Amino acid sequence: MERNGLVRTKEGRSFLLPFILITSLFFLWGFAHSILDVLNKHFQDTMEITRTRSALIQAVVYGGYFIMALPAGNIIRRFGYRAGVLTGLVLYGVGALLFIPGGKIGSFEFFLFSLFVIGCGLTCLETAANPYVTVLGDPEGSERRLNLAQSFNGLGWICGPLVGGFFLFAGGGDVSTPYAIIGCIVLAVALVFARVKLPEIGDTPAPRMKEESTDSRGLWKESTFTFGLVALFLYVAAQTGINSFFINYATETAGISAHEASVWLSFGGMGLFMAGRMGGSWLMRSVRAEKVLTACAVGAVASMAAVILLPGRAGWYGLLCCFLCESIMFPTIFALALRKTGSNTKRASSFLIMSIVGGAIAPVLMGAIADTSSMATGFSVPLVCFVVIAVYAYRYKAISL
Template structure:
């Protein structure tokens, strides 16, 4: 999953007459790196249940560590970019990413689940630093009129990484010949390889020219209403919806392998991991389709439809129909693909000078991914995996409701009345 953050506005970029092609290629490769990390996350969840004998609720601490890092580290990462620059910020992020990956090796030797959780937090902290820098870089490495196209292109590599990762997990984590207990050797191989790859990219980045980016001060126009963000309904409800959306999206994958193994007779964990890669491919396809549809339909309509589709699909999952529920769960990835960027863009629309603050709040909403999986795990342990997906149904019902009713900015007169009421309450 690419968790796009708000892109600041820039006055100019110093190229010195040099081409921006290679800097764009290098920065785009970073999207592949965090696609690999996210794609492996859900495979690790099931694998550790088998190899380390942890329960479903306990295994969800992997999601807590991964998405909790975004909440904890996002603000310090922004400060690092401001003080040290984007290139150094990227290098710090790559260093943390590599360190977290290499820490998986002693964690496997010790067979310590808490050690794995801590290692993943370090790795995700590096991803947070990288992502804080990558989106702004991509938007300015070329003509302004094609910035959105470049960002969409870069984010497709996130989908490629997310597709490859479950395939690696299926081949190396679930060793059928030796049993799941021996599979931690596969974890060591995969994360050692990732750590080396990240270090190689870090060396390349350190030796490459990356252009300096100069932020422009955001201007407030005279006709722009100075309304508090808290009085912007499409923003405040949008942040909550984003939090719920990420919670649901992460929960879909967190217990995907558990659901498929229990629902599809004869399926092993490795088979389910291969099916997860199909889901990740659908995620990539869903994003491409949504982007093309936005030329014909409004983003609000697409968001409402995607949300409603996942409400129906997750209800089929909770019915626990043999094989059918597994197919329905795989299909949810398609309709989960475009919800984050669409909610993000709708939530910050028309906010003018406050867009950057609004974007930061939207990024903080990623922490929703750290909350629902443990709750879902406890629900699954008590009532079963399939019924626990009813929690995901509720998440996408909120997404559909936001797209249908709350995503449109209020007319100026309504916002004016809200501001007057707020002023009256203060006096």
């Protein structure tokens, strides 16, 4: 790595070990989110529920983000990043293990409660890990550093549908086993973090704005933060909606079986997603992050237009292409929104994580549209989201002045 590279400050201090440890968490929550997309279709088939009702799976997980984000931020501000990580891992592990009695009870509502607990845990993990990665090195490299860490989140997104598809579609519909394994692994990781000391790094001035600091009231006067908050809300809404109904679109429009679609989601969609994040981290060495974001948002708009207007194989390819286009959006919007938050990075991060509640809304809207019209038409929701994100990226330089 370069001397003043991703995980080394200008003074020469290296944060390689904490970066590696925290990056492992990105895989864990990527896995947790992506397996929901398979679980969605599984419950539609086994419990004979509508697409609108099955979307409650995403709604309760992402609803946990809205409820838990501020408490998670308070834990981190009072006790540090490590405490936030441990709280998140314990909640995640306990929620996953609740699937064992859930499988015996066979109640959709009990599964929703278990997923809500997992969602609260994921909130703590993301509230701690995302801003922590941005300060583990030279501030100028925050966007690249977060995109690189989020690449391993992409690896988790690949594994989730693969594991879920095997157990739920090819393995006889066993929903308890994969979550029991996940719960044990997560709690084991919690034990590791309980024994490892992470350096507590105070909030640093944002890149390119080192002389500025923002008090808590002034935080809401920063356009890059407030518009970024909206953009992140819409991005998570779009991503969650697309993932939730990927398998439905494949089976209803492209003539692909549910199990085959779960494999496509894993290696095709999520493979492109991970490759895009790694490529984006490399590209941002020479191209400003907001320019990369603009190009990707325009590509996502075009992809969604193909999904809606060209249902069938053409729309299917457009859907896959969208994963590549959306790959860099979350970490890039997150880092751009934090650029001018100064000494309020932890507080700003809590609100940004809170915006992930967008994932609770889009799937329900898309499911309702699909139940009354068509699955292809339901993708008009992420189309609108990507248009707004494109405007944010294109106008970023102007609103940051």
